[in-house]
Amino acid sequence: MKNIELKYGKNTININVPKKNLIGILKPKISHQNICEKLEAKEVARALMNPIESPRISEIAKPGEKAAIMVSDITRPVPSRKLIPGILDELNKAGIEDRDITIIFGMGIHRSHTLDEQKKLVGEKVFNRIKCIDSNKDEYIFIGQSSKGTPLYLCKTIVEADVRICTGNIEYHYFAGFSGGAKAIMPGAANYESIKHNHKLQLQPGVATGKIIGNPVREDIDEIGEILGISFILNVVLNEKKQILKAFAGDYIKAHREGCRYLDSIYGVEIEEKADIVIVSPGGYPKDVNLYQAQKSLDNAKYAIKENGTIILLAECIEGFGSKTFEEWIRAADSPKELVERLKREFKLGGHKGAAIARILLNNGVYIKTSMKKEDIEEIFFEIIDSVQETLNGFIEKSDGNIKILIIPYGGSILPKAY
Template sequence: MIMHREYAYKYGKTKVHFTLDADLIIDELCIKEYPSLPDPVESVKAAIRNPIGARPLRDIVKPGETVAFIVNDTTRVANSHVFMPILFDELNAAGIPDKDMWIVFALGTHRLMTAEEMAGEVGTDVAKRVKMYNSDCKDKSQFQYYGTTSYGTPVYFNKQVVAADHIVCTGSVVHHFFAGFGGGRKAMLPGVSYYETVRKNHSLMLDPNAVIGRLEGNPIYHDQIEGTEMCRPSFLLNVVLNEKKEFLKVFAGDYILAHQECCRFVNEVYGVPVRKEADLVIASCGGYPKDINVYQLQKTMDNTWCAVREGGVVIILGECAEGSGSAAYEKNMQKYVTPEQVAAAVKADFQIGAHKAYAVTRLMKKAEFILVSSMEPELAKLLLFTPAKDLEEALKIAFTKLGSSQPGIILMPMGSLTVPLINNG
């Protein structure tokens, strides 16, 4: 007797209901419930006073010395407004006045921030106390050259950062689709680096080892560390947040060692051990706004890629009410009709922005991606997805492609958050 299970997965602002043969389900991957910190302020103080692999912050900076703090921009939520006042107060107590400290925002290649946005990130009190600067990657005069890495990356860091006696990196950590994890050294490179530094470093994403959840052996990471070591930060404060932007844990200390501990924790929270790769993965991005366009949907694609076998199929429930999310991305895909062509073009001329087409299509070499969305089928095909009007049609296409009515299936109801870890638990 076939037992069927019923499911309801988020799709845009609604839900898709479906049933599957229970015997086909290998696993349903869900994020662990992890308690938020009851008192984040005290946790931050404890972390900077009992750091990993370094002396306490107040023992590192001496009176008369200067400090540059690198802070996330608006594209990366870190709750900087909570911990930045604590860092300044801690150094004030150690004899470091506000005039000897300043903030540089880690924009990477993102747009410049307004004064209001800066104040919003660090809090109005901190904004009144210290000077704050954008790092404009396109203005070469803002950067100082330090050398070239063994990977061929010319290393330029923002002069406002390197002018200080001490550099303190801050930020939040999540999985990153080609750098392994965010946070740590990324505050420096790409955070406060010149455009050419970022472009050359990011071109290493063409390497097959530049994947989500991997630091060791990942050329992007090793290149970033090599560059950052040319102007080594004195201290790091990284935080891990949950989906509600609540603090789960705080890490501080040596910018490499504390970050590695932080990444292990991120794997504990967002990583889900999987016994084996599946023939078929069915995933929801988690609904609006995580599936508002293909740009946002890519995170779910990266995560499902970790769970599907070579030659398998992925079905993604993603409404994509705003289509691809990028006219430049669509224009790029009009030129190239296979993942191989996209890869060749990016390899010949790697540019920030155009790399998005490669980031999406490289995943399609491993598995077929069927997209259940509100996009026109022609647009989905242009982006190299197999379009389906609903899950029923998607399942028919998948079963035909796999040549089986009994494929092993992994379900991912929160595809944008859960990162499958094969043979890791």
């Protein structure tokens, strides 16, 4: 037996898998040792002092200018409190005073933060020093439209800033290719209509996890960054402990692409064959804070599963569905196929997540270990389970012991790549 520990919320679940059935545990290509905060700070400082294809922030900014820093919201694992101090030092060095700096939490269509959540994200010292706002509490200003027709309604503070800095982490994204870069603006700083139009591009050809070239969603996001004028980015790639492995700073396209290549070299994991059963965890909190977020791990797992195979998802989902529209679409559908067809007729944010899950359900069964109610899980055509181990044992017994099992402990980060 192979004992495997998987994260579930802020806790862990252990399972035992017969070695003869286990065809792989997908992990990053390098072994990640624990990284102390001192080393993380050193890596962030290195990136800020040696930006990619860009001057330093202290050389871009001018005294008296207003600066805005885009920061990810509470559903993302970005260690913003470790990124902001170095940026503030650079802005202060350029002569920009704290009163002329605003931190904007990129909310997209997510719920607003509590003050405690804002404080947690940036750290108490920074929170007490710099004005912090949620993007969805700001006024939206129309600044034009992209070549793909996306209307650009962006929060007033980022539009009116002289220096616009975007932060974030780089990981795989199921229709934007990768997170990070200009994604801090679209969808982070945009209103509902803008995000809806951009996300609707996922229905076009060329959209895929880990794909940039020829991906209409990412192309639109990057063009929007150019139209607005992003001054500088600071993106990081994290290890499975959510610690900073490497930082990428500078030009919003070139620094981002270098970060994507680095991520792919570590988290793009080749598999020799697909499995009958894939057991996947998003990696614990906040990746599994709700079903809306946990869907990303499910989407990555689909690349490792055989047709008509089974995915077992461990996602606590303490906030339930995580999106009102997502929940409404799921409850209104009588079948996965109905969800997919509805999105083609009537694209709506939140509904797009339901359709993404439904596309997986057309080919595979999904079992879930979660804190959500059984009746809610049944609405999305999943099977809820009490014990991952007992469920796995049942599948093994039914197969006469011939089943092939693959484990993905950090499904939000790992992209399986079949030969």
